[in-house]
Amino acid sequence: MPLELLPIQDARAYDEVVARLPITSALQGWGYGEARRELGQTPTRYLLQDAGQAVGALQLIRKRLVPGFDLLYAPRGPVLDSMARLPDIAPALRKVARMNDSLVKIEPPFARTPDLIPEAIGPWRRTEAEQPEHTITVNLGGEESALLANLHSMARRNVKAAGKFGVEVVSGGPELFDEFWTIFTATNERAQLGAFPQAYYRTMLREGAAHGGDAYIVLARHGGRALAGGFFLAMGTVTNYLFGGSIKDDRPGPDGGERKDAKAPTAFYWGAMLDAKARGYRTFDFWGIPRQLDETKHSFGVYRMKENFGGEKVWFPGYELSLSPLSPLIVRGLRWRKTQNNLRKRGSPEDVL
Structure with a gap:
């Protein structure tokens, strides 16, 4: 039976699942999403269900990239009972994505050393994380x-x-x-x-x-x-x-x-x-x-x-799932924008970490 993403509005019930599962992070907690609202971003929370049982949780932060294109971002997420479920989340995500959603970026909170980080996990492809990887x-x-x-x-x-x-x-x-x-x-x-x-x-x-x-x-x-x-x-x-x-x-x-x-x-x-x-x-x-x-x-x-x-x-790697044929161009544009921001603030194209 495929995984289902069920929207949830109960903050305490959502955080209970986030707190008890083994692959988890506080950045998937309800409070972190509320803080992101202060930046003009919108959190949406889901429970991942398999045969009626909550086997994970997912907080997606919707961020406007450029007019007409949004990013769905799961900071240090998703929360899971097993990493084996990660490939099965992709089809469920495609069902809840909007027309403007061009890319999903996740940061599954499973710590690894560099030699153990896979380049792909099912349909997910390795990418640069937003949170510090190291x-x-x-x-x-x-x-x-x-x-x-x-x-x-x-x-x-x-x-x-x-x-x-x-x-x-x-x-x-x-x-x-x-x-x-x-x-x-x-x-x-x-x-x-x-x-x-x-x-x-x-x-x-x-x-x-x-x-x-x-x-x-x-x-x-x-x-x-x-x-x-x-x-x-x-x-x-x-x-x-x-x-x-x-x-x-x-x-x-x-x-x-x-x-x-x-x-x-x-x-x-x-x-x-x-x-x-x-x-x-x-x-x-x-x-x-x-x-x-x-x-x-x-x-x-x-x-x-x-x-x-x-x-x-340890490393906490990032992965992405393309929802649009234009997503590679968008990713390159985001990297360029980040580089320009670094140059403006510190005089260097390199990131802080």
Whole structure:
């Protein structure tokens, strides 16, 4: 019996399926789709049913590419009980697609190493993902002492130094947003990165925790000032560090001279891992490391910091399904537009990661 895509309007029932299936992601959660509305994009949610049983879920974000042509995008999706079902989703998608839908892009959340990534899965063909393909994930199981022992020796020293300096790590919700936003915007300006309007992040923080998922902020403060922090979106057993950064403490020290480095970024990462473990998550996704290492780029320093916390380097590949004979031209046009945007913002045609 073929798979069916059944539209669903019940946010809590939808998120229940997303949270319990093994191949899943918080970006397929209801709250992430609501945040995308702030960008002028429209989410549609489906349950994948086989003989009346929910065997998956799919959140498709409809994005206007050019007049008359839309993209259906499943961020880190679809959610599945088995990757073996992925080829069977294509005919079901063709039935629900509109006339203007020219292409479907998916990012099935099954982590792989490069040599194990297939170029095709049934009718799906390998393509560039929108979310970072390369990341580091840490298994939070076991004792805290084992996690600490897995850190690079420099990271362990900095964790201890931050403790001696009195760095405090806190987590919470909207009450921490303004402190996060100060750090996030300063980091983006320093590294010449882009950002969405503030309403996008506020909506994700509110809606991401409203229907069965989790969205929260972690900050590292020293002397009452937040110096590093991040935004997390979680579902099921995995939490994802989506946005964040750090700022320099430019306040004078107690003796009037330059203030010593309190190692707040290291304290933030370590504290966020312990906070995630306390929340019951088993996997910590650092969310994005560079495809190619370049010591001259901001992303290289971020990569080195994340690598210091142990974990496994994995890929989350993207795949596409053509719905129109013009889709190859559209894909090339999108790549050109992205390159021009990179040139305008940072003076380089290359992507951030």
